[in-house]
Amino acid sequence: MGVILRNLQNVVQLRRARLRRDVETLRHILGVQKFDLGIICVDNRKIQHLNRLYRKRNEPTDVLSFPFYEDLRPGKLPCALHRDEFNLGDVFLGVEYVMQQCKESSCDFHGTLTVVAAHGICHLLGYRHETEEEWDEMFQRESYILSEFNRLTGSHLEPLTKRSTQDR
Numbered sequence: 404m405g406v407i408l409r410n411l412q413n414v415v416q417l418r419r420a421r422l423r424r425d426v427e428t429l430r431h432i433l434g435v436q437k438f439d440l441g442i443i444c445v446d447n448r449k450i451q452h453l454n455r456l457y458r459k460r461n462e463p464t465d466v467l468s469f470p471f472y473e474d475l476r477p478g479k480l481p482c483a484l485h486r487d488e489f490n491l492g493d494v495f496l497g498v499e500y501v502m503q504q505c506k507e508s509s510c511d512f513h514g515t516l517t518v519v520a521a522h523g524i525c526h527l528l529g530y531r532h533e534t535e536e537e538w539d540e541m542f543q544r545e546s547y548i549l550s551e552f553n554r555l556t557g558s559h560l561e562p563l564t565k566r567s568t569q570d571r
Contacts, residue, residue, distance in 0.1 A: 405439060405440075406423055406426050406427060406430070406439075406440050406441075406442060407439065407440070407441045407442070408422065408423050408426070408442045408444075409441070409442070409443045409444065410444045411443060411444060411445050411446075411449065412444055412445050412446035412449065412498060412499060413446075414446045414447075414498075414499045414502075415444075415446075415498045415499055415502045415512075417444055417498060418513055421513055422442065422444075422513070422516060422517070422520070423442075425513075425516075425517040425520065425552075425556075426440070426442055426517075426520055426524075428552055428555060428556060429517070429520065429521050429524055429548060429552065430524075432548050432551045432552060432555075433524065433528065433548065434480065435480065435491060435524075435528070437489055438481070438483070438489050438490060438491045439489060439490045439491065440490075440491045440492070440493075440494070440524070440527070441492070441493035441494065442493075442494050442496065442520065443493060443494070443495045443496070444495075444496045444498045445495055445496070445497060445498065445499075446497075446498070446499045447463040447497065447499045447500055448463075449495075450463045450464055450467065450495060450497035450499075450500060451463040451464075453467050453495060454467060457469075463497055463499070463500040464497055464500060465496070465497050465500050465501050465504065465519045465522075466494060466495065466496055466497065466519045466520070466522055466523040466526075467494075467495045467497075467523075468492065468493070468494050468495075468523045468524075468526035468527050469492050469493045469494075469495070470491065470492040470526065470527045470528075470529075471488075471490040471491055471492040471527070472491075472492070472527075472529070474529075475528060475529035476529050477528065477529040477530045477531070477537075477540055477541070477544070478528075478529070478544075479528075479529065480528075491524070491527040491528070492527045494520060494523035494524060494526075494527065495523075496516060496519060496520060496523070498516065501515055501516055501519055514558065514559075514560050515563070517552070517558075517560060518545075518549065518560050518561070518562065518563055519563070521545055521548050521549060521552070522545060522562075522563070525541055525544055525545055525548070530544055542562060545562045546561075546562055549561060549562060
C-alpha cells in the first residue's frame with residue numbers, strides 16, 4: 404500500500420521526494436499505512452474548476468479531499484474487506500494557491516504544504532468542520548498529528564488557523 408503522488412502542474416517548483424516522505428510520516432502517525440492514498444498537486448485553474456464542480460465555489464482553494472469512504476466517522480478507520488477497498492481516497496493540493504498564501508504571510512511553502520496535506524487526509528478520515536464542534540474536533544486531531552510529526556522530524560509545524568469561518 405502506498406502513496407500515489409502526481410504533480411499535474413508546472414507553475415510551482417515542487418520537492419516531490421520531501422512531500423512523499425512527509426505524507427508517509429503522516430500516514431504512519433495516523434496508522435493508515437496499509438491504505439493507498441492519492442496526492443494530486445494542481446494549479447489554480449484546476450483546483451478552481453474542481454471547487455466549482457464539487458462545492459459550487461468558483462475560486463481556487465488550498466485543498467480538496469475526495470474520500471473513498473464517504474460516511475466514515477471521525478477517528479474510525481475504514482473496515483476494508485477486499486484488496487481494492489484499501490484506499491482512503493484522493494487529496495488535491497492547490498499548490499499554486501498555497502504558494503501565493505505563503506508569499507503573503509512569509510511562511511515556508513513545503514512545511515505549509517505538509518500541514519495542508521494533513522488537513523486533507525483528516526477529511527479522508529471523516530473529519531469535517533461545518534460546525535464549531537466539528538471544527539474543534541478536527542483542530543484537536545490536526546494539532547495531535549502535527550505535534551507527532553514535529554516530534555518525529557524535528558519540524559515546528561502548526562495548524563494553519565485555530566478557527567475558520569470559511570469552509571474548506
